[in-house]
Amino acid sequence: MIEIQKIHKYYTTAFNKLHVLKGINLSIKEGEFVSIMGSSGSGKSTLLNILGILDEYDQGNYFLDGDLIKGMSQTKAALLRNQKIGFVFQSFNLLPFKTAKENIALPLYYQKIPREDRQQIAMQYLERVGLKEWADHYPNQMSGGQQQRVAIARALISKPKVILADEPTGALDSVTSKEVMNLFKEFNDEGIAFVIVTHEREVADKTSRCIKVKDGIIET
């Protein structure tokens, strides 16, 4: 489903050109449960951003669900992100002035789904992540683990092909980290692929495949 062929990525600064990704090949099948590991500066976050169509690459090809993602308009990228990709971030990235339910419903707003329906679907997902009673709470009234579960529900609500998680447990203690991973596994069993960037051994061990990135290439 994800097919990456010889991808190169450079960052140009005022003084030099940084070669961040040096010809990465990667293939992720539908419903796979994958982790990406690597030290900071290895290029793993850049890789994830390219997978999420949040960043562009300089050479190579990236196919998502059969579509070539290259030199795409912002509008097209937004539509693909909305329909095929869910994001989970280390710092949750919930909107502070929206309730849990409203945060979860946000991707459906950009799918132009009517308000009533959105709320209803959001409630279903809140229930799935065990936060039904917290529907009308704001992020700052919730614990980190709860916030991350809201973020996971938000990532899942548009029924994406793949969830891209950037250090999803980075801001959580070990107990809640486990809960989050269990939740990931639960949804993975329903056929949604997961790509989890992490530097925690325990997290990577839970995945079925671990991809190690070092100095812009994949170690084998």
Add this chain to the structure above:
Amino acid sequence: MFDYDKWQEIFESIKRHKLRTALTAFGVFWGIFMLVLLLGAGQGLSNGIKFQFSDEAINSIWLNPGRTSIPYNGIKEGKLIKLDNSDFNYIQEQYENVDQITGRLFLSGDKTVRYNNTTLSFTLQCIHPAYKTVENIIITKGRFLNDNDLEDVKKVCVIGRIVKTKLFGNEDPIGKEILIDNIIYLVVGEFYDTGGEWMMKNILIPITTAQKVYAGTNRLHRIVFTTEGLTTEGMAALQSRVLSDFSKRKNFDPKDRRAFRAFNNSEDFEELQSMIAAINGIIWLVGIFSIIAGVIGVSNIMLIIVKDRTKEIGIRKAMGATPLSIVSMIIQESILITALAGYLGLACGVGLIALAKDVATEFWRNPEVHLGVAVIATLVLIIAGALAGLLPALQAARINPVLAMKSD
């Protein structure tokens, strides 16, 4: 078009920055408020000036004979120039652009006027029926003098409103007889005049009656006529033509201004009108600049708001917000602030002008804001709001979600 969620977002954003939004809105409010006030004032000024002129038709030419001051054709200075009914007929026949024409005969002093037991003194004006048009007289009761009255030398009169009140009180004066210098006149009409109180203290009688009863001549002291289909230049040309014709007719030097004076006020009126237009132009200029200042304020605030919401916009983009949806969100917020504040300014301005409506002085009358101006102002506001939001919105659309989500 009505998108509940989008508006909810906008209201939330405004609520989060109450003071900032209020200050910005005040800028726009003040701009529109001042524009409306200025426009109203301009209109008041222009109405006042036009009202001053409304008393006399602006297309009239006055002919006043006098005494020569320059010897001419062997006749010494000091000769009295006289007009009579034949000159009246001459003008009527000679010049094709003459529309309404009236002669005037001035009687010396006021006349005693009696009705029942009331005796007062009033001024008599001896006129032709065309006087009504020339002086913009408004008949409020009965009728004005007509050609029949003049032909039959009838003893009828039309009285001013003040004459009526003083002589008749609440009684209906039409069809009543009054004594003017012991001669019985029938009251046929009552009039109102915008020229002021003095005019309404007058009694108007047929000029032929006056010539017969009081003067015993066919003399006229003045001739006034209105013209039709002439420009200011055309009026001036006609006026000099009349002057040279009469200089031959009456044997005086056409350069002798004391012998025969001819004048019109269309030139003055035109000058005033262009002055009013200039004032209005300046008002619009000032008003538009004050609106621009307000709009720049809104634009500035929206830029800050976009900067504040960088992270939020990044998150929205990751969730699938298109650049267009971000742009429309920012622009609609801008339009909302501008339109609401501007509309409030418009309403306050119009309200204040409505309060000042009763104030009427010589050069200030009925200030008002036309509906068209209000509509244009509203459109300008919406466009201005959209423009104010455009730059910040485009900046918002360019935000890189990866960097945005890392920022605080």
